[in-house]
Amino acid sequence: MxxxxxxxxxxxxxxxxxxxxxxxxxxxxxxxxxxxxxxxxxxxxxxxxxxxxxxxLHHDFAEHRPSLEVWAGIAAQIEPKATVASGVTRQLRVWRASALVSGALAASLAFVLLFRPPASLPPQIVQAAPANQMAVAQMVGQGSNMLVAARYDETTAQLNLRAENLPQGDLAPELWVIPADGKPRSLGMISARGTTRMAVSPKMRAMLENGVTLAITMEPAATAPHAAPSSAPVAAGKISII
Amino acid sequence: MSTAEPSSGPDAARSKLIDALQAVAQQDRAALRQVYDMTSAKLFGICLRISNDRDAAEDILQDVYIKVWNRAGRFDAGRASPITWLCAIARNSAIDWRRASGRVATAPEEAAFAIADTRMRADQTIEQDQETTRIHQCIDTLEERQATAIRAAFFDGLTYADLSARMDVPLGTMKSWMRRGLQRLKGCLGDD
Structure with a gap:
């Protein structure tokens, strides 16, 4: 494990x-x-x-015409007020599969969460560590300038995130923690640019462990927080405790 | 990055598709329709081939375009061709469906060879055409069983377990054929 x-x-x-x-x-x-x-x-x-x-090899798949109902189904799902809640279970399944399918993370960034064990490390070490971890981010996000760095202070249960160049548009980034059971839990919406500070609820604190995955998906801000992500993550990474 | 863009032909179609995907990233529904019109026959072909079930393939295709709607912001024209990016989403979605449905392989082994006769290349640039030719030349240098297994895995979405059943060899044998075949393929493509 x-x-x-x-x-x-x-x-x-x-x-x-x-x-x-x-x-x-x-x-x-x-x-x-x-x-x-x-x-x-x-x-x-x-x-x-x-x-x-x-x-x-993709180019050798023969073309076939789908029936007209397919587009009707797509059009219904991308209507502005589409019912996001109706298919939560199905969306979750799709998300889990797609999140893990190779291409999903190819253009993503590393997401580094740094824990500070309570009062054990001098502040300078905490300051120095992100630079060290950024090297990992650069490797994973090759060709992309997206970057999210996170720092969590266990003594105050305060999570600070710094985001650079996340996608901007109608959707906003939502932060998820994915513990061992594989079910994403929303930690809330974060800012696509600059720093976000959030207080982590006691229930969520227990999930922020070494090796657990954090991910960001782009979601409609108006209906946040969501029960489940509706799309594959734009960023994912593992929590490292330092 | 791309250089000069001719006003017609495959390169023009490619830039049109890139523009449409960029508009989809801004949640432009008409642009998604444009992407759909340009690519749905291709992507449906992938879903149909791998699922081998027309109704399922239409459900998968619907999911594919919803994914495109949600992920278009992450398409990077500097890193991938738009059609390849779309095809990968379709193939992965269809493979996920196969895994989830517990579908077993029913098509005969020879199906993997039939692919060559049904190639559709209207949307390709000359460069992509050359790459496709090259990978086939490389696959053709492999032992026949390795070539068959690689094609069946790619085009039919078969797993090790499917392949071992279909080709009637133990799983371990299948695995070592495949690993040797893929490493030889890599050597032939010589891109490292």
Missing amino acids: TEPSAPMTPEERDALASELALGLLTGAERAEALRLQLSDPAFAADVTAWERRLAP
């Missing part, structure tokens, strides 16, 4: 990346590879490289 059993050689890592990109894996093997994709930027880069290698 916490540490990989044995470190993989670069060859093994690339072989696993090829299997994930091609879609050969199922069950526990697939889950483990997807988890690795979220936590290991080098592995994520291998998967992306395999997706690029295989991409030209």
